[in-house]
Amino acid sequence: MKSIYFKETLFRNSLSFTGGLILILSLPVYSFAQAQGVDEPWFGISLPPALTPHSTPIALNDLGPALAVVPENEESFIELAGDRLALDLERIVDFSRQSRVSKELGGDQLWGRVSGFPSGENTIKWAAEQLQNAGIEDVRLQRFAQVDGAEFWLAEQWEVRLLGGSQFGTGSQDIVLQSSMALAPSSIPGGQLIAPVVYVGKGSQAELMHIDVRGKIAVQHITPQAHLVFERASAVPSARRLIELGALAVINMVDQPGNERVRDFSNCGGPCFNLGGQDSWFLQQVFNSAAEQGSFADLQMKLSLQSQSHTNLTALNAVAVIPGDSMNESIVVNAHADAWFDGAGDNGDGLSVLLALGRHFSKPKNRLRHNLVLVVSAGHHSSGLNGPRNAVRMNPDLFENALLIFNLEHVAQRNISRARFFFEDGYRQYTADATEAPIVVGITNESTVLQDLFRQGTAIYGTNFVSSSSTMASGEGGGYRDAGKPIVTTMQAPPLYHTSGEVLEVISVPGMERMARFMAFFLKQIDTLDESGIN
Structure with missing residues (x-):
């Protein structure tokens, strides 16, 4: 694999805000199919990056916005x-x-x-x-x-953890998906939930007629057309339908820039979490590799959540x-x-x-x-x-x-x-x-x-x-x-x-x-x- 590496200089000018962001640009001259053996952790798939607060998820350099017109x-x-x-x-x-x-x-x-x-x-x-x-x-x-x-629900602490095991590759440890975001007004009795995972694609009726979500954590895939406001009318009813069909919780894999935390959607009918782009990408590859190796049924997640509803504000x-x-x-x-x-x-x-x-x-x-x-x-x-x-x-x-x-x-x-x-x-x-x-x-x-x-x-x-x-x-x-x-x-x-x-x-x-x-x-x-x- 050939890659181009460069580091932006720290500067501030009238064109845009900039910061010390390291960008990695890889020329798209190869396939991203990765080794899918079981002799490496998580089938040899690259682990998702940590979430870095206050950092941009997009590639920027000094080719900034055009200057403002001043009559x-x-x-x-x-x-x-x-x-x-x-x-x-x-x-x-x-x-x-x-x-x-x-x-x-x-x-x-x-x-x-x-x-x-x-x-x-x-x-x-x-x-x-x-x-x-x-x-x-x-x-x-x-x-x-x-x-x-009125009650103002806020998630205080939460975690989405993909549980490891040798069937996913030697040395496969638990992976905490750091971009996860708990959605209002989710609640998990006792604060924790461990269950098998099932992938439901877009969560459409045509897909769900072939899938049993009962007793499982259902994972649906969302590709925003712009910001997530445009997806509320489809993603939320889909999540509610999954809960009604017996899913214990819903994870939304959202195709967003980088690995950011996404706070949108609510009232999903049960415990519901969003995942950022690179965490979602990692999970997709794990699903495909586990399916190929015959270990998909062993995939489990552990969900944790502490929340509070505020009144009299x-x-x-x-x-x-x-x-x-x-x-x-x-x-x-x-x-x-x-x-x-x-x-x-x-x-x-x-x-x-x-x-x-x-x-x-x-x-x-x-x-x-x-x-x-x-x-x-x-x-x-x-x-x-x-x-x-x-x-x-x-x-x-x-x-x-x-x-x-x-x-x-x-x-x-x-x-x-x-x-x-x-x-x-x-x-x-x-x-x-x-x-x-x-x-x-x-x-x-x-x-x-x-x-x-x-x-x-x-x-x-x-x-x-x-x-x-x-x-x-x-x-x-x-x-x-x-x-x-x-x-x-x-x-x-x-x-x-x-x-x-x-x-x-x-x-x-x-x-x-x-x-x-x-x-x-x-x-x-x-x-x-x-x-x-x-x-």
């Missing part, structure tokens, strides 16, 4: 520059990383900026301070309580108001602060853009006619603590007169696709190109005026909005429907969503600048309209 009349808007936004993003992600250090969620396997916990509250307070420092006098920190009866929203010069109506811009794992792209980038807008429009020369309301939301990840719904409830003076609500969510992650090279274990790598992932635009009232502003923005700033129209209002949009106002949502759907691989390095700094400059343009254009003009 001549915007050269003085330094508060919208990518380097300035990058400083905020680094600080936002640091709140997540401190969550792991403090083990605020019960261990160090899951971390983030979690509403109801110090990491979420500290992020909101810091963001409010940034808006005050920008000269905004009306900044409201608003505390609200978890909905009565509280959270914060920060609401900043920049008074307009002549209008009573408001334009609302929202970005949620909560996140799973590092959360650089969900929603660190969106929050960084919102803070840049606060600095820009707080300057007297940039004041709008309308009131500009900036909501740093507690988000929607913590059960019973919905930031948008409480923002509407607690600020009727602002939302009753709102012209529209704009939700900034996942806006500057780099565009990621499968690469032409592989990891040493044969798993295909992922890489990033010189653009940002496509951004879907949802406009609930289908206004052609608003749609045209996005076309203009693409022409001026190069923002990568998708061409098809949509009324999507996912994520934060659900909570804002209570206001009864038009909702505009910008949202990417990249593969690193809700994963431990959504780190600083995968965010396009020029992409954040593109989005900030587009948003300033968009808001200034909206400011020339009234309610009839956007409907």
Whole structure:
């Protein structure tokens, strides 16, 4: 096997975040079929790598995103520059990383900026301070309580262990699959479960008619089309069907970049865990080799889980108001602060853009006619603590007169696709190109005026909005429907969503600048309209 090895240099520039990542690029000139004898541990299959927190699962070098376009009349808007936004993003992600250090969620396997916990509250307070420092006098920190009866389930410690044995090769020891992620609201009586394994492919009816899952741990294979939101409608019902057919637990092998932890899917009907890409690849090869050697029936897993359901939590929203010069109506811009794992792209980038807008429009020369309301939301990840719904409830003076609500969510992650090279274990790598992932635009009232502003923005700033129209209002949009106002949502759907691989390095700094400059343009254009003009 011939491979090319290179190590990236440590640097930071205006193109992207980079780190000391060692990349191994293997030329695809050979087959990855491995020895399948029993004289080596696990049939001679390469063992999966350990999970490394805060590291990117994709191959990156210094061929970064294209520089942001800065029109001549915007050269003085330094508060919208990518380097300035990058400083905020680094600080936002640091709140997540401190969550792991403090083990605020019960261990160090899951971390983030979690509403109801110090990491979420500290992020909101810091963001409010940034808006005050920008000269905004009306900044409201608003505390609200978890909905009565709501429970916020969190896995504290867990493990998915493939049990070893000599029938899988001499010296085959237990393998802990470190990318595993326990899914809500899984529960294992006594905290542990040991059972045989059965592979069910995609878990379709056509496959299951030939497979008996009773008393076994069923393993299904999921290949995401983008992020896992698009797979929920098929993967979750499939898992529930497996439990109904007698499976003791379900393992989702997810074809994701590298070996990251993937927190998506819930309510699978029983104990349910996700596995990252390279752990899944290892398991697939073990299944095939064991089947060939006649030892598949001996494969067993041990699942362990400790979890807790949290009630009586509280959270914060920060609401900043920049008074307009002549209008009573408001334009609302929202970005949620909560996140799973590092959360650089969900929603660190969106929050960084919102803070840049606060600095820009707080300057007297940039004041709008309308009131500009900036909501740093507690988000929607913590059960019973919905930031948008409480923002509407607690600020009727602002939302009753709102012209529209704009939700900034996942806006500057780099565009990621499968690469032409592989990891040493044969798993295909992922890489990033010189653009940002496509951004879907949802406009609930289908206004052609608003749609045209996005076309203009693409022409001026190069923002990568998708061409098809949509009324999507996912994520934060659900909570804002209570206001009864038009909702505009910008949202990417990249593969690193809700994963431990959504780190600083995968965010396009020029992409954040593109989005900030587009948003300033968009808001200034909206400011020339009234309610009839956007409907």
